[in-house]
Amino acid sequence: MSFVDQNLQNFYLHRVQAQLKTSPRVLEVGVGVRSIFSDLPQNFQEILSLDFNHELLEQAAAYPNKNSPHQFVCADFLGLSSTPFDLVFDAHCFHCLVKEDQPVSYLKKAHELLYPEGILAFECMIRKEFKSPVIDIEDLLWHSGEPIRYIPVSQTIEQMVQATGFELIFFRVNLSFLFTPIKSRPELCFPLLQVVAKKKA
Ligand SMILES: C[S@@+](CC[C@H](N)C(=O)[O-])C[C@H]1O[C@@H](n2cnc3c(N)ncnc32)[C@H](O)[C@@H]1O
Numbered sequence: 001m002s003f004v005d006q007n008l009q010n011f012y013l014h015r016v017q018a019q020l021k022t023s024p025r026v027l028e029v030g031v032g033v034r035s036i037f038s039d040l041p042q043n044f045q046e047i048l049s050l051d052f053n054h055e056l057l058e059q060a061a062a063y064p065n066k067n068s069p070h071q072f073v074c075a076d077f078l079g080l081s082s083t084p085f086d087l088v089f090d091a092h093c094f095h096c097l098v099k100e101d102q103p104v105s106y107l108k109k110a111h112e113l114l115y116p117e118g119i120l121a122f123e124c125m126i127r128k129e130f131k132s133p134v135i136d137i138e139d140l141l142w143h144s145g146e147p148i149r150y151i152p153v154s155q156t157i158e159q160m161v162q163a164t165g166f167e168l169i170f171f172r173v174n175l176s177f178l179f180t181p182i183k184s185r186p187e188l189c190f191p192l193l194q195v196v197a198k199k200k201a
Contacts, residue, residue: 007177008036008091008123011194015170016089016121017042019196024086027113029077029122030093033059037067037089044070048085052076078105084115090122095181098140098147107164116201120166125179125190126154134188141181141188149181154193166197 023045028035031049033056047070051057054074061072077093088110097103110120127135130153139156140147154173161168171193178189 007174007192009040011123012036012040012089012121015194015196016087016119019119019121019169019198020087025084026087026089027082027085029088029090029110030096031060031072032056032092034063035060035065035070035072036091037070038063038065040067042067045086047071048073048082050075050077050080078102078109080109080113082113085113085118086115087119087121088114090124092124094122094124095149095151097150100138103150104160104164107160107166111164111166111199114199116199118199119169119196120161120199121194121196123192123194124157125149125151125181126157126173126193127151127190128153128175143182143185151181151190157193157195161195161197165200167200168195168197170194170196 023043025045026037026047028037028049031051035049037047044067047067049060049072052075057072057074094106097106135141135151139150139152141149141151158171174192177192179192180186180189182188
């Protein structure tokens with residue numbers, strides 16, 4: 001499923017873009033079937049869109065991309081090595097990190113891959129209540145016997161991002177739009193958190 005919609009584009013255009021230098025080098029993590037950068041009217045030095053799911057990545061690469069150079073790379077973000085980026089951008093990959101320590105590893109990897117004062121921006125689900133009937137003490141939502149989503153309270157993410165060496169620039173929970181992670185269970189829905197953070201120099 002693609003979640004490149006107006007809400008996400010507005011997040012980029014109104015909260016992220018102003019933080020970037022002209023012609024930034026961008027890494028998009030967990031692109032899925034559509035890159036948000038395919039349709040954006042902006043100059044980029046380079047866009048590297050990453051996903052470890054080859055089939056999804058092929059669909060994203062086949063879309064008529066307006067920006068170039070735009071590369072699509074099949075790789076695990078947590079093991080990525082690269083020259084630095086000005087922006088690491090992620091729509092809904094962070095809440096897919098369901099193995100122990102993966103959220104912390106993700107933030108450390110983003111920090112490693114950014115220039116000093118580079119920007120990490122992501123959108124992910126959070127839950128409102130500390131005790132939830134559907135999420136376990138490891139902050140995991142389960143479905144069909146498997147942990148499928150990492151959905152902590154926003155305070156957990158706030159502390160993790162700051163502890164990794166980022167300064168928070170924008171941190172907002174959108175309570176007016178609820179996201180349903182399991183389509184067959186529409187009663188389970190969660191607010192989205194948008195984060196923009198700068199790597200400390
Ligand atoms: C929920 S989807 C979101 C896709 C897209 N960004 C969107 O908003 O529609 C999360 C994507 O992240 C990818 N992903 C999850 N963990 C990853 C990792 N460690 N490295 C690269 N891609 C990953 C998945 O394959 C999936 O395509």
